[in-house]
Amino acid sequence: MAKIKIDKERCKGCLLCVNFCPHGLVKKGFQLNKRGINYVEFLDKDNACLGCMQCAIICPDACIEVYR
Amino acid sequence: MKKIFKHPQSLRKVSTHYCAGCGHGIAHRLIAEVVDELNIREKVIGVAPVGCAVVAYDYWNFDCCEAAHGRALAVATGIKRCRPQNIVFTYQGDGDLAAIGTNETIHAANRGENLTAIFINNAVYGMTGGQMAPTTLIGQKTATTPYGREANYHGWPLKISEILALLKGVVYVERVSLHAPLEVLKAKRAIKQAFFNQIEKRGFSLVEILSPCPTYWQMSPKEALDWIKEVMTKEFPLGRIK
Ligand SMILES: Cc1ncc(C[n+]2csc(CCOP(=O)(O)OP(=O)(O)O)c2C)c(N)n1
Ligand code: SF4
Ligand code: SF4
Ligand code: SF4
Ligand SMILES: [Mg+2]
Numbered sequence: 001m002a003k004i005k006i007d008k009e010r011c012k013g014c015l016l017c018v019n020f021c022p023h024g025l026v027k028k029g030f031q032l033n034k035r036g037i038n039y040v041e042f043l044d045k046d047n048a049c050l051g052c053m054q055c056a057i058i059c060p061d062a063c064i065e066v067y068r
Numbered sequence: 069m070k071k072i073f074k075h076p077q078s079l080r081k082v083s084t085h086y087c088a089g090c091g092h093g094i095a096h097r098l099i100a101e102v103v104d105e106l107n108i109r110e111k112v113i114g115v116a117p118v119g120c121a122v123v124a125y126d127y128w129n130f131d132c133c134e135a136a137h138g139r140a141l142a143v144a145t146g147i148k149r150c151r152p153q154n155i156v157f158t159y160q161g162d163g164d165l166a167a168i169g170t171n172e173t174i175h176a177a178n179r180g181e182n183l184t185a186i187f188i189n190n191a192v193y194g195m196t197g198g199q200m201a202p203t204t205l206i207g208q209k210t211a212t213t214p215y216g217r218e219a220n221y222h223g224w225p226l227k228i229s230e231i232l233a234l235l236k237g238v239v240y241v242e243r244v245s246l247h248a249p250l251e252v253l254k255a256k257r258a259i260k261q262a263f264f265n266q267i268e269k270r271g272f273s274l275v276e277i278l279s280p281c282p283t284y285w286q287m288s289p290k291e292a293l294d295w296i297k298e299v300m301t302k303e304f305p306l307g308r309i310k
Binding site: 001002003007009010012013014015016019020035037051053054056057058059060061062064065066067068 | 069070071072073074075076079081082083084086087088089090091092093094097248249252253282288289290293
């Protein structure tokens, strides 16, 4: 079992994490952060996250931390 | 659950001014991770360039100096010669390292200065509005090549890493890319090697990083990564050069 935490205030909504998560667990949300950016959210109803860290490795803004 | 991917201590937790999807952010983080892992945060001195990364010193949580455009390796030479106990690196764009600073770059490398150069090749001048850089590809449209770069008018993309590899003072040159998570990990390994060489007093090391500038390539962040993989690596092949 694994999970990620996204720092929504520093997320720039570049969607690279969305593109690289092999299970499609990161999605563009509907909320805006303080800078007016549509940040991304982690949605994992079936505990599919592997903790593979691909989302965190590609994030250009170091917004993602991974737990396993 | 244990934290297995954490924010590096050597990177401040601030919002950077970089555009969404910009490779500078990844490169900054990799350097910070390497500095943490080599346990040199109290010893390292970074030299920031002129270019989009001009305020890199606000993002790293260790000592830094700023150099005039292109002069980072001259400044780094001075610092390292006065303070050989420190680990000194430069962080420079293609305009900085391979255009206005070509002279300083080649001579620092040729003197075999015991330094680490991190070279961000994004094939444009990002900071000033996306003009042609020495590394701009043939056919690439930029603000100053609106119909695409033409070899017979603008010259060929400059392979500065291959040129530097010819010099005796240079011990290590590798070209890496940020176009996918696995490539990012390889880039980190190369950066670590380049710092390790300096710790071992081996001489001049350079890592060229193919890095996305989605804004002036006029692409989405993902399209920019795919363009590196499919187009840019054809002109700038990845791997160890020396
Ligand atoms: C002496 C001097 N000449 C020109 C400039 C204008 N200038 C600022 S940044 C830059 C080019 C930056 O391109 P690059 O080094 O590739 O960095 P990037 O922004 O792409 O990361 C230029 C020409 C300057 N600041 N100083
Ligand atoms: S750690 Fe891997 S599986 Fe989990 S969200 Fe990130 S990319 Fe997806
Ligand atoms: S990669 Fe980082 S900045 Fe980009 S959308 Fe994901 S969390 Fe946000
Ligand atoms: S202009 Fe290009 S290099 Fe500069 S911050 Fe934006 S994406 Fe990055
Ligand atoms: Mg550039």
